[in-house]
Amino acid sequence: MPDLRMPTPTEIRDLNQHVGEDVTVTGWVETTRGHGKVAFVVVRDGTGVVQGVFLKKELDAAVWDAHGTLTQEATVALSGVVREEPRAPGGYELGVTGVEVIAPSEEYPIQPKEHGVEFLLDHRHLWLRSSQQRAGLKVRAEISQATHDFFYERDFTRIDTPILTGSIGEHAGTLFETDYFGETAYLAQTGQLYVESACPAFRRVYCFGPTFRAEKSKTRRHLTEFWMVEPEVAFADSDDNMRLQEEYVSYLVERALERCSDELEVLGRDTAALERVKPPFPRISYTEAIERLQAKGSEIEWGQDLGAPDEVLITEDFDLPVFVYNYPKEAKAFYMKENPEDPRTVLCNDLLAPEGYGEIIGGSQREDDLVRLRERIAEEGLPEEAYGWYLDLRRYGSFPHSGFGLGIERTVAWITGRHHIREFIPYPRLMNRLTP
């Protein structure tokens, strides 16, 4: 039974359909500006922002006086008549007739001014309310939804892989450990091995969940907890894999342009650079990348992995994301398939985002030969017993297959054109930040 004493709130995004009507919006006070006989109160309700106009001569003293008690982030129900007003942010405003303070707010720590990073991260639970943070997280949510839509439309089955695991992923040194009833458990650093196991059941699968890396990285591109999308496709080779990647990344960009134009504007993104993002993306082999770098004066030699400055040099020649494929096997993980045309390299690719955002995807064709896979595990000095069930996948009906991992926060940072990926996860976990 609805409470009939409370008028049904109207959402701010719908105000343009209620011009001339008396409505009530519920939300939080962003700012107030008083001028003696007129006052402006800006309210956010989560769907939008609207200013309420208090006119002293048209209001009861109690309602007029109330505007002075509205503090930043107080919860209010604001009633008034909707009207079109070019001077108002958003084009519509509320001629206030009544106001109720649902809950007061104490002196609010975050002011409409510059703050330091440490202060903002200490107040992340409040920082979420500010316009640029709302915009960034809204784009993240859209990219996340677009991911599910993309793979669902292409008949992929979503496989939720475990977060707690007893087996190691790629690199034992970067695992978070925790106690699991007396034995050691690890927080998953990839879902890949598990999605590979689901391929013979569903053919095309993907996982999308949190990933944990105990890397002591202090850069704008790293989090210790981040979200990764990992598709895996049976009977796909490395070329099929790259085609899927460019199609997927282009789909994400298109969705952001289509559904998040307001947010991209709040974030100051130049969308012309995004409009260009359509398949095919440029592809250069690792060997060609080394030649290009040497031509630009780099000291890099064949066999070394590309560093962050090298990636910037490569991407500055293109205005699209760039594939770099077939790296030397020493630079890559044990499970990648050897390149039959050049056994020094493996069938893999990175996708480097333009404008200096670096690697947003790492992918490869997987080693499907049991003997070669065991040799590679031994060569890397990894404990074979940790991969027992993974090797079973090559014992019981092995098959060529490929997949990749895309980091959501890095992708959103690139699409929004912002500097640091910590703004694109609600609660960033950094090397020295576990709260709030």
Add this chain to the structure above:
RNA sequence: GCCUCCUUAGCUCAGUCGGUUAGAGCACCUGACUGUUAAUCAGGGUGUCCCAGGUUCGAGUCCUGGAGGAGGCGCCA
């Protein structure tokens, strides 16, 4: 793990050559103002100068050690 820089009011910062009483803006409170857009104008007070030692007649300032933070590298998505 390595390199560089930073730490002064609730917040963002200034503080000269080491000098006696520690500075501004914002936030907050009071007042003025009928169209603001981070409103404007006038008034109001706020300090463990990150911590511990040291040098000095005297340290926010110089030295040593420690803590916290930022940026970059490596590693990766």
